[in-house]
Amino acid sequence: MNLLDWLLVFLPFVIVLTVGLYARNHVKSVADFMSGNRSAGRYLLAIASGELQTGAVVFAASFEVISRAGFAMGWWGWISTPILLIVGISGFVTYRYRETRALTLAQFFEIRYNKSVRLFTGVLGFIAGILNFGIIPAVGARFLVYFLELPTSVSVLSHTVPTYVILMGVFLSITLFVALTGGLVTIILTNCLEGIISQIFYLIIIFTLIRIFPWEHINAVLVDRAPGHSMLNPFDTSGVKDFNIWYVLMSISVIVYGTMAWQNSGGYNSAAFSPHEGRMGVILGRWREMGKGAVVTLLGVCAFTFLNHHDYAAQASLAQESIHQFSDFHIQSQMQAPIALAHLLPTGVRGVLCAILLMGIFGGDATHLHSWGGIFVQDVLVPLRRKPFAPRQHLWILRLAIIGVALFAFLFGSLFQQTDYILMWWAVTQAIYVGGAGAAIIGGLYWKKGTSSGACAALITGSALSVGGIVAQKFYGSHPFLNGIQISFFASLIAVAVYIIVSLLTHKEDFNMDRMLHRGAYAAKEPTAPAASKGPGLLGRLIGLDHNFTFTDKLIAGILFTWSMLFFCIFVVGTIWNTIAPWPISVWSTFWHVVGIALPIFFAIVTGIWFTWGGVKDIRDIFRRLNRERINHLDDGTVVNNQNLDENIAEHVSKPSRPAERV
Numbered sequence: 001m002n003l004l005d006w007l008l009v010f011l012p013f014v015i016v017l018t019v020g021l022y023a024r025n026h027v028k029s030v031a032d033f034m035s036g037n038r039s040a041g042r043y044l045l046a047i048a049s050g051e052l053q054t055g056a057v058v059f060a061a062s063f064e065v066i067s068r069a070g071f072a073m074g075w076w077g078w079i080s081t082p083i084l085l086i087v088g089i090s091g092f093v094t095y096r097y098r099e100t101r102a103l104t105l106a107q108f109f110e111i112r113y114n115k116s117v118r119l120f121t122g123v124l125g126f127i128a129g130i131l132n133f134g135i136i137p138a139v140g141a142r143f144l145v146y147f148l149e150l151p152t153s154v155s156v157l158s159h160t161v162p163t164y165v166i167l168m169g170v171f172l173s174i175t176l177f178v179a180l181t182g183g184l185v186t187i188i189l190t191n192c193l194e195g196i197i198s199q200i201f202y203l204i205i206i207f208t209l210i211r212i213f214p215w216e217h218i219n220a221v222l223v224d225r226a227p228g229h230s231m232l233n234p235f236d237t238s239g240v241k242d243f244n245i246w247y248v249l250m251s252i253s254v255i256v257y258g259t260m261a262w263q264n265s266g267g268y269n270s271a272a273f274s275p276h277e278g279r280m281g282v283i284l285g286r287w288r289e290m291g292k293g294a295v296v297t298l299l300g301v302c303a304f305t306f307l308n309h310h311d312y313a314a315q316a317s318l319a320q321e322s323i324h325q326f327s328d329f330h331i332q333s334q335m336q337a338p339i340a341l342a343h344l345l346p347t348g349v350r351g352v353l354c355a356i357l358l359m360g361i362f363g364g365d366a367t368h369l370h371s372w373g374g375i376f377v378q379d380v381l382v383p384l385r386r387k388p389f390a391p392r393q394h395l396w397i398l399r400l401a402i403i404g405v406a407l408f409a410f411l412f413g414s415l416f417q418q419t420d421y422i423l424m425w426w427a428v429t430q431a432i433y434v435g436g437a438g439a440a441i442i443g444g445l446y447w448k449k450g451t452s453s454g455a456c457a458a459l460i461t462g463s464a465l466s467v468g469g470i471v472a473q474k475f476y477g478s479h480p481f482l483n484g485i486q487i488s489f490f491a492s493l494i495a496v497a498v499y500i501i502v503s504l505l506t507h508k509e510d511f512n513m514d515r516m517l518h519r520g521a522y523a524a525k526e527p528t529a530p531a532a533s534k535g536p537g538l539l540g541r542l543i544g545l546d547h548n549f550t551f552t553d554k555l556i557a558g559i560l561f562t563w564s565m566l567f568f569c570i571f572v573v574g575t576i577w578n579t580i581a582p583w584p585i586s587v588w589s590t591f592w593h594v595v596g597i598a599l600p601i602f603f604a605i606v607t608g609i610w611f612t613w614g615g616v617k618d619i620r621d622i623f624r625r626l627n628r629e630r631i632n633h634l635d636d637g638t639v640v641n642n643q644n645l646d647e648n649i650a651e652h653v654s655k656p657s658r659p660a661e662r663v
Contacts, residue, residue, distance in 0.1 A: 001148060005351030012194065012359045016178055019190045023182040026626045030394050033183030034103045034374055035270040039625035040188060042272075043614030045281030048191035049268050050288050052367050054198060054360035057139040059296060061422035063337035066300030070222055070231020071592040076248040078571035081564045083252060088286060089545065089557050091279035093259040096445040098275035099517040105263055105441070106379035110639040111516055112444040113452040115383050118639070120456060121437060122379025124463055125263055128433035129372040130408050132426055133264070136368065138413030139334060139422065140361045141168035146322065147338040147354065165414050171361055172406045178366035179373075180399050184267040185626070187366050189619060194359035196615045199608040201352045202295045206601055208349045213302045215597070217312075219589045221305045232588040235578050250489040254427070257492050258434040261441055266371045273625060276548040283557050284611075291607040294600030299353075303340035312344075319343045334422065369409075373402030383639075424485065428469055431488035435462025438492055439499035447503075448510040454503030462495035515643070567595075 001009075031037045040048075065073065086092075102108040106125060110118035141164040145152065150167075153160050178190055222231045228239030237245075260269055272278030306312045307319060322339045326332035345353060377398050382389070389397060436459035443450035469487030514520040545554060577583070583591075 001350060001354070002347055004348050005354065008348070008351035008355045009358060011197070011355050012362055013174070015193050015197075015359070016174060016190055016362055019193060020177055020181040020186050023186040023189050026185050026623065027182045027395075029391060029631050030398070031103065032185060032626070033395055033398060034378070035267050036184045036188055036622065037626060037629050038101075038271060039273050039622050039629060040268075040271040040277075040281075041618035041621050042277050042280040042284055043611060044188060044192050044618035044622060045268055045272060045278065046284035046288055047195035047611055047615045048188045048363070049265055049281070050285055050292065051191040051195045051198070051360060051363040052265055053289075054195075054292070054356060054364070057136045057143070057422065058360065058364070059299070059357065060139055060143050060334045060337065061426075062296045063300045063303065064333050064422060066297065067304055067333065067336065069237070070301070071297075071596045072231055072234040072237050073248065074592075074596065075234035075571065075574075076245045078567050079248060080252040080255075081568040081571075083256060085286075085561050085564050087256055087259060088282045089279075089561065091275070091282070092256075093441060093445060094269065094282060095275045095279050096517055097260060097269060097441075098272060098278045099519070101270075101518070103270050104266055104375055104378045105261070105269075105437070106375065107639060109440065109444070109455070110383065111643065112450075112511065113440075113455050115639070117440070117452050117455050117459075118379055118383050120459060121433075121440070122375060122383070124459060125433045125437070126372060126376045126380065128429055129263065129368075129375065130405055130412075131432070132429040133368045133372060133405070134409055134412035134416060135422070135425060136413075137168045137172055137361075137365060137409050138164065138416075140357075140365070141165070141171060141413075142331075142335065143338045144354070144357065144361075146335050147342045147357070149342055162414075168413055169410060171358075171365065172410055175362050175365040175369060176403065176406050178362055179369045179402050183398070184271060184370060185622075187267070187363070187370055188271065189622070191363040191367070192615050192619060194363050196612050198356050198359060199291075199604075199612060201356050202292065202604055203608060204352050205295055205349060205356075206298060206604060208346065209298045209302045210601075212344065212346075213305055215593055217309050218301050218305045219593070221308045222301070223585055223589065224308075230585075232592055233583070233585060235582060247485055250485050254431075254434070254485065254488050254492060257438040257442070257496070258430070259438075259441075261434040261437045262430050263371050263375060265367050266375065267367070280553060280556070283560060284614075287556070287560060287603075288607050288611055290600060291604035294597070294604045297596060297600065299341060300337060302344065303337045306340050306344045307336065315343060316340070369402045369405050373405045374398060376401045376405075427485045427488045428466060431466035431469070431491050432463050435466045435488060435491035436460065436495040436499075437462070439496045443499055443503065448513050449503055449507045450499070450511070451503045451506045451508075453506040454499045454501075457502040458495040458499035461498045462491045465491035465494060 027033050029037065097105075097108060100108050100111055102111060104122075106118045106122040109121050144150075144167060145164045150163050152164075153162050154166065155161075156166075178186055182189075225231055226239070228236060230236035234245075263269075268281075269278070272281060307316050307323075319339050319342070323332060323336045326335065341353065342350070377394075381397065388394075439458040439462075440450075440455035443454065466487060469491070472487075515522045545557065549557065574583075
């Protein structure tokens with residue numbers, strides 16, 4: 001790292017400080033702090049939520065997969081295309097959840113079931129969340145230690161302290177500033193600005209790597225694999241243990257089943273200024289992911305090439321020495337990519353990547369802190385109180401809870417010894433909550449016969465099976481069928497059956513879905529998208545379009561669906577073809593060069609321009625909405641008689657003008 005690199009690294013700090021100081025003046029209520037007073041537009045949501053996936057820990061997790069499976073697993077990933085597209089376009093779960101006006105998922109559980117379910121899910125979700133988050137600051141800090149080639153330990157008051165622990169403390173302090181100053185308003189604005197800058201930085205990295213690493217070198221390394229471990233041919237991967245077709249199939253089931261269940265970015269689920277705008281944010285997020293994938297893939301395969309191709313042996317020798325110093329396989333697996341990137345990237349580009357990683361750390365970790373701290377207050381403390389918190393008191397308690405989550409993450413990251421892949425740890429800790437919550441969410445939103453007993457039974461079942469899986473991993477971790485995604489899949493499957501059976505056995509009367517969703521006689525006066533000139537056709541209805549889609553919305557969703565289905569068709573035809581007459585490795589090489597590298601680069605350029613325009617527009621619009629929105633201090637997450645408190649006492653809503661005092 002030289003002066004230019006360090007100047008680029010300080011860019012995220014400037015953004016965080018500026019946005020934090022400015023946005024805090026727009027936080028005057030709990031609804032502001034928790035969901036930006038439901039004022040976010042689609043591009044703001046798409047870009048900001050995408051930053052959650054750009055931290056150092058996400059890069060490390062992706063590199064683990066690439067180093068073991070290469071491009072091959074991407075082929076099987078196309079199985080999910082039609083399913084995930086229909087889920088996203090139709091607004092499955094997300095649309096109805098936004099209609100409930102709940103600030104947190106557990107608040108919805110009280111509206112739909114009862115306070116006991118809310119408390120149980122609040123405690124369960126909080127515990128699962130902080131365990132899941134616990135490794136993230138540590139992995140991110142360790143990544144930066146080796147990427148920046150810092151000493152692995154330093155002496156503090158005659159005690160030897162790992163450098164990553166100190167760095168973790170610094171990063172958590174900065175993310176606390178983001179989360180505490182303005183809650184979701186600061187987080188979503190910071191993430192959006194960082195995402196816009198990252199889109200430009202992605203292009204710098206992409207074109208640098210293309211210049212340094214010719215495809216011939218990358219291909220030579222990817223081809224040189226033992227039978228059954230191909231990184232190019234998906235039909236020659238029988239020896240790949242963890243990241244294979246079964247991993248993909250189970251992941252699809254868990255993703256659909258757990259739609260919106262995992263609350264690491266819970267504030268975004270209620271932040272849209274209308275249910276349709278939230279749905280469009282999800283659709284646009286899929287567009288943006290197409291371009292961002294080019295960076296992660298290129299960095300992964302180029303790092304792998306640098307470490308394994310003979311032309312780079314002299315340069316890579318120091319990197320290899322650093323990698324082999326780790327005795328733990330999983331730490332070695334996580335750190336080989338950052339160490340390689342530290343040696344292969346030129347001056348300036350190294351600083352660009354470091355800035356992207358730091359922006360991802362600040363934005364992603366702040367989102368986690370806000371979500372888990374908010375869940376503890378909103379879904380554990382608030383339901384336990386007979387008298388609601390005063391607005392100022394409520395906001396200070398939210399901030400204290402966020403500080404508590406940060407302290408836990410620091411201690412957990414300093415002491416916990418990780419023994420599994422990052423993705424597997426995430427899968428099994430998420431299953432502690434999602435394993436049962438998925439059934440309660442889908443059943444609660446779409447089935448009027450679902451009961452509180454059914455929800456509790458499903459939650460207990462999913463949690464117990466997942467915790468049992470974690471314990472089993474500790475004792476039988478070498479068993480070939482015992483990994484995180486498999487534990488999550490089977491726990492979810494059994495929880496669904498339990499929810500249905502117990503609900504049918506305990507059902508007494510149908511739940512009033514219209515009141516919960518503010519439909520019919522209970523319709524809420526909220527902004528909606530302009531009505532389309534005419535209703536969607538048969539195909540549009542099949543994929544989830546409705547009257548809220550304008551012509552432009554239909555175009556965005558339709559092109560995404562058509563483009564993605566094209567690759568699903570390629571998958572189907574290619575699978576049949578290879579079953580009859582397998583493609584030679586040269587064909588697979590050319591195929592992935594185009595599909596895995598060239599097309600994502602094209603989308604990175606297009607979405608970089610497109611989303612920069614949309615993001616700037618939405619940043620301007622959210623301030624306009626915040627300035628003219630009414631302050632409703634009763635909109636604080638309290639539920640009375642299966643309704644949000646403010647819906648029963650509407651006359652207590654404050655006047656339209658927003659007072660100057662900042663709470």
